[in-house]
Amino acid sequence: MNALNKRMVDISDGLEDVPVLCKDPITPTFKYCPDNVQGPGCAVDPSEVTLPGCSCLSRSCCPESCSCLQTGGQAYHATGALLDLNRTGSDYSSPVFECNALCSCSDSCSNRVVQKGLQLSLEVFHTSNKGWGVRTLQQIPRGTFVCEYAGEVVSFVEARGRQLSQSAEENNYIIAVVEHAGSGSVTETFVDPTRVGNVGRFLNHSCQPNLVMVPVRVHSVVPSLALFAARDVRTEEELTFDYSGGCRKQQPAETTTTQSPAVAEASRPNGQQRKPCRCGAEKCTGFLPLDLSILY
Ligand SMILES: [Zn+2]
Ligand SMILES: [Zn+2]
Ligand SMILES: [Zn+2]
Secondary structure, three states: OOOOOOOOOOOOOOOOOHHHHHOOOOOOOOOOOOOOOEOOOOOOOOOOOOOOOOOOOOOOOOOOOOOHHHHHHOOOOOOOOOOOOOOOOOOOOOEOOOOOOOOOOOOOOOOOOOOOOOOOEEEEOOOOOOOOEEEEEOEEEOOOOEEEEEOOOOEHHHHHHHHOEEEEEEEEOEEEEEEEOOOOOEEEEEEEEEEOHHHHHOOOOOOOOOEEEEEEEOOOOOOEEEEEEOOOEEOOOOEEOOOOEEEEOOOOOOOOOOOOOOEEEEEEOOOOOEEOOOOOOOOOOEOOOOOHHHOO
């Protein structure tokens, strides 16, 4: 491991628990923020607590008695690892609700994972052919929470306007996550880390990624777009996720849980012209994902 030398700077500027390392100081074209912030058209401030808490008095909540775990089901193993890594690959998955600021359980409750923020040593680095990328400076076991994809939460109209005003050369960072609830209702979340964002904005796409994106609700109805290790990841491996979210079918859930967003679908439109994918994976589709739904 040669990465941790003293020339490294922390691009989070102390805002994360652990430094986000980078060898060459990045010209700051964006403001680092570890969490989602309220952007134009977003009716809810994501930093406000808008979800109810449980009244568990145990050290760690259990599904039998905890209202948080009953809303979304148990998402994490006692170690904090995501239990069902295939949740985004199936037609239906229950939403994740973590214990929040209003819950009476302890900070060590196993239903508190994404809220702890970045805990791994990551490096933003120059890839050979894809611009910036992110690699891990430590091994990451399968199921581990890695980081959020955080940025400005904006409305559909704002996201569409921003995308249309971009030139073909500009990077499009906007992620659209569509969640289908059992009741047939659809929740759309647009996150744009172009101006305000965290380390997630430097992650590249791969057609065979090692991270998976799951919308997780912590204190707010606005989901955090959380990235978990889809498999064991080696030290110095580049971290990637599928900008298209894996092209899952959009199908309402069979269950009738109200207010339960299911089937998360992430898409990251890249302008109107398809850009070539350089992920290098065996099953590479040749192009970066393109979701036109945001344009029409
Ligand atoms: Zn709890
Ligand atoms: Zn509880
Ligand atoms: Zn709780």
